[in-house]
Amino acid sequence: MSTFNNKLAIVTGGNSGIGFATAKELIANGAKVIITGRRKEAIEKAAEELGAIPFVADQGKLEDIESFKTEVENQFGKVDILFINAGITGTLNSIENMDSENFDQVMNINFRGAYFTLSKFTPLLNDGASVVFLSSNVATTFKPNSSVYQASKAALNSIAKTAAAELAPRKIRVNMVNPGPTKTEIMTKAGLDEKTLKGLDAWLTDLIPLKKMGTAEDVAKAVVYLSDNNVASFMTGTEILIDGGMIL
Known part of the structure; x- marks a missing residue:
């Protein structure tokens, strides 16, 4: 397939999970893909496996976003697809007992970093480009x-x-994918041991009407769909829910 021939795509947090799966899907469809990550060894290993271009950048640090933007502009010029994927869950706690360090870390990566990634890269986006944010079905829940x-x-x-709304005059589409429970490494990174993870998987699966967890590939296919101007040219400001019916 060659849907994205001559297209340059960026996937933040592309060394594992949904980012890795999406980069793989984009490359399979002909795109040249840049992936970012915080750990040099991990991002270079993933890039070699994928056939992608690695950049070490932490989405939680504005100086990293700025230097990454400058490198992309100098080496490649314009960008056609921007998948802002990097994110963390942080630690779970009540509002009463939440510590400011966890609050700042989650917000710096998930919100502030994503915001300024879009802000800095907007001048590099070609007219007609696609931006996709990785969100979550928890954006509309209050657990x-x-x-x-x-x-x-x-x-x-x-x-x-x-x-x-702001980018519509340039025909740049901005959409969101909102996955539910998905089998990735994010919970392991949150510090949960194998026994706890198995218990969590079982509990979550029981809450999902389809009685199964999602996969990174499920989400990747939705991102690629939204990025394709041939099939999603009339979609912007859209949230695609991928949660097996969990919020029904």
Whole structure:
């Protein structure tokens, strides 16, 4: 397939999980893909496996976003697809007991970093480009002990819709994918051991009408769909929910 021949795509947080799966899908459809990540060894290993271009950049640091933008502009010029994917769950706790360090870390990566990634890269986007944010179905839920993560994703969806309105005159489409529970490494990175992860998977699966967890590939296909001007040219400001019916 060659849907994205001669197209340059950026995937932040592309060394694992949904980012990795999306980069793989974009490359399979002909795109040249740049992936970013915080860990040099991990991002270079993933890039080699994918056939992607690696950049070490932390979405939580504005100086990294700025230097990454400058490098892309100098080496490649314009961008056709921007998938702002990098994010963390942080630690779960009640509002009463939430610590400011966790709040700042989650918001710096999930919201502030995503916001300024779009801000800095907007001048590099070709007219008719596609921007996709990785959000979550928790953006519209209010479960106890998840206030910071939920708020970061709700804020993300808000700015995505504003961006869709601002960029519409340039035919740049801005959309969101809102996955439910998805089998990725994010919970392991949150510090959960294998026994706890299995228990969490079982509990979540029981809450999902389709009785299964989503996969990174499920989400990747939706991102690629939204990025394709041949099939999604009339879609902007749209949230695609991928959660097996969890919020029904």
